[in-house]
Amino acid sequence: MIKGIGVSGGIGIGTAVVIKQQAASYEEHAADPAAEKNRFHQALEQFCEQTEKLAEEMAQSAGEKEGEILRGHILMVKDPFMQSQIEEQIDAGSSAEAAVDFACTLFIQMFESSGDELTIQRAADVRDIRQRLFELLTNSGSSALSALPMGTVLVAEDLTPSMTAQMDKAAIAGIVTQNGGRTSHSAILARALRIPAVLQVENAAGRIQNGDKIALDGSSGEVWINPNSEQLAELEEKKKSYEALTAELRTLVGKPTQTADGKQAELCANMGTPSDLPAVLENDCEGIGLFRTEFLFMDRDKAPTLEEQFEVYKKVVTALEGKPVIIRTLDVGGDKDIPYLGMKQEENPFLGFRAVRYCLKNQALFHDQLKALVMAAAFGDLRIMVPLVTTVTEVREVKAMIASIQAECQEEGISFGKTIPLGVMIETPAACMIADLLAKETDFFSIGTNDLTQYVMAADRGNQEAAYLYSTYDPAVLRSIERIISSAHTSKIPVGMCGEAAADPLLTPLLLAYGLDEFSVSAPSVLPTRRTIARWNMPEAGQVAEHVRSLSTAEEIQTYLESVQK
Ligand code: PEP
Numbered sequence: 001m002i003k004g005i006g007v008s009g010g011i012g013i014g015t016a017v018v019i020k021q022q023a024a025s026y027e028e029h030a031a032d033p034a035a036e037k038n039r040f041h042q043a044l045e046q047f048c049e050q051t052e053k054l055a056e057e058m059a060q061s062a063g064e065k066e067g068e069i070l071r072g073h074i075l076m077v078k079d080p081f082m083q084s085q086i087e088e089q090i091d092a093g094s095s096a097e098a099a100v101d102f103a104c105t106l107f108i109q110m111f112e113s114s115g116d117e118l119t120i121q122r123a124a125d126v127r128d129i130r131q132r133l134f135e136l137l138t139n140s141g142s143s144a145l146s147a148l149p150m151g152t153v154l155v156a157e158d159l160t161p162s163m164t165a166q167m168d169k170a171a172i173a174g175i176v177t178q179n180g181g182r183t184s185h186s187a188i189l190a191r192a193l194r195i196p197a198v199l200q201v202e203n204a205a206g207r208i209q210n211g212d213k214i215a216l217d218g219s220s221g222e223v224w225i226n227p228n229s230e231q232l233a234e235l236e237e238k239k240k241s242y243e244a245l246t247a248e249l250r251t252l253v254g255k256p257t258q259t260a261d262g263k264q265a266e267l268c269a270n271m272g273t274p275s276d277l278p279a280v281l282e283n284d285c286e287g288i289g290l291f292r293t294e295f296l297f298m299d300r301d302k303a304p305t306l307e308e309q310f311e312v313y314k315k316v317v318t319a320l321e322g323k324p325v326i327i328r329t330l331d332v333g334g335d336k337d338i339p340y341l342g343m344k345q346e347e348n349p350f351l352g353f354r355a356v357r358y359c360l361k362n363q364a365l366f367h368d369q370l371k372a373l374v375m376a377a378a379f380g381d382l383r384i385m386v387p388l389v390t391t392v393t394e395v396r397e398v399k400a401m402i403a404s405i406q407a408e409c410q411e412e413g414i415s416f417g418k419t420i421p422l423g424v425m426i427e428t429p430a431a432c433m434i435a436d437l438l439a440k441e442t443d444f445f446s447i448g449t450n451d452l453t454q455y456v457m458a459a460d461r462g463n464q465e466a467a468y469l470y471s472t473y474d475p476a477v478l479r480s481i482e483r484i485i486s487s488a489h490t491s492k493i494p495v496g497m498c499g500e501a502a503a504d505p506l507l508t509p510l511l512l513a514y515g516l517d518e519f520s521v522s523a524p525s526v527l528p529t530r531r532t533i534a535r536w537n538m539p540e541a542g543q544v545a546e547h548v549r550s551l552s553t554a555e556e557i558q559t560y561l562e563s564v565q566k
């Protein structure tokens with residue numbers, strides 16, 4: 001078994017067809033620039049025509065947005081800078097191929113050095129464009145992709161969007177590539193077409209031969225070359241249950257989230273970067289319950305500007321088309337270090353200068369984030385959420401900053417959100433104990449069980465030695481959750497949960513019985529959570545909660561919840 005990263009779930013079993021891209025060979029120089037330009041423009045015209053056709057086919061088979069990925073190639077190739085680079089090279093004596101190679105390489109290098117994962121992945125799109133322009137200029141197009149035998153596992157160095165568009169989708173059992181990442185267009189397209197795919201398998205096209213029997217697990221990233229009959233039987237079984245499960249989950253798309261006896265709950269998704277948007281939308285979430293903005297600040301050497309942040313928040317709010325989007329302000333510190341913020345080494349980082357504590361002491365940085373949020377709130381149902389709150393004073397300070405930023409926007413004549421709901425994460429014992437007081441000052445709560453569990457149990461969430469204590473099933477944590485929900489409801493504000501516990505099917509009956517209003521889970525857990533909620537009715541959930549109240553340890557509670565699990 002070899003390993004890559006699973007980017008499109010499901011088990012694929014089939015026969016390998018290995019696609020090896022030939023390095024293009026061409027004459028460097030050409031004597032007649034006018035003739036070369038003519039060749040280039042003819043190739044360009046054909047490129048645009050073919051790509052438009054592929055985009056239409058892709059829109060039919062996968063969806064409008066996926067078609068747009070290919071239309072993006074037309075825009076890229078027609079980019080005036082790209083065009084002028086190519087023409088200048090031809091004028092200086094290059095052949096059309098050499099000029100295309102030069103300009104595309106320039107773009108590839110530019111994208112690859114951006115340091116931004118999404119932009120880096122766009123380099124693969126330019127490679128795709130370069131390859132296809134070469135094929136058109138040299139009349140060497142590969143038609144192998146449209147005539148693949150049924151049950152093909154496609155193995156390639158890189159699967160480009162145009163290759164994906166050309167292939168006969170019904171024939172493809174799976175995809176294995178050497179390159180590409182989770183956010184590459186090949187990954188996005190594989191997911192949209194529901195083809196199991198594993199990317200980043202080292203030397204895949206060298207290790208796998210044409211005709212090899214291949215099995216792959218698009219969730220775990222495992223690939224078996226010529227598996228034995230025992231492995232194969234096991235994988236066939238897994239494939240069947242995966243397909244039955246996905247078919248069942250697909251029937252829940254577009255359905256309300258409600259218990260068997262009709263009690264509705266809101267089911268939202270958690271996200272970290274705009275690249276999560278496709279998965280979030282595909283899984284039919286009813287809103288975003290947690291956008292962890294710290295990811296926008298990571299893997300770079302300075303904080304994103306107000307404008308950059310505004311663009312991202314606006315993009316997310318716009319994409320959600322009026323559904324609620326809860327954006328959490330910077331939750332830095334603890335286990336999330338952002339080197340350029342110059343945070344000091346601390347003895348107890350989880351108890352230290354983190355999240356809202358840091359933001360309130362770094363007003364310029366916080367001001368920019370809040371202003372970007374206030375401005376983006378003009379474009380949809382944006383709600384602001386503050387992490388790691390421990391006192392009412394913190395909430396009042398954030399509220400005062402938001403009010404002053406709104407006044408600033410008014411003065412500057414910038415459009416902004418006039419009534420932006422403000423919520424707090426309840427993830428510290430202090431917030432739990434003063435939930436009634438916090439509820440009077442805020443519009444909603446969201447329970448962050450990942451942190452709440454560690455703080456209530458005094459067990460660092462990353463410490464293996466203390467892991468036996470870190471359990472959301474512990475009565476101490478469950479009582480905290482019940483108390484938080486009841487305090488929120490006394491003050492008539494809604495309460496959600498965005499920690500991992502919201503997606504735990506064992507806890508679903510308890511959360512329903514406690515009256516949780518909103519479940520916010522990772523994109524792949526949205527439909528499974530809708531399914532679990534649908535299997536319970538309120539009287540049964542109430543009985544489970546009542547019994548759990550009589551139990552004394554995490555182990556007893558977990559065993560009991562497993563025994564009644566649906
Ligand atoms: C939590 O603590 O439950 C939470 C959702 O926040 P994070 O995991 O980002 O700390």
Ligand code: MG
Binds near residue numbers: 387427448
């Ligand atoms: Mg947290």
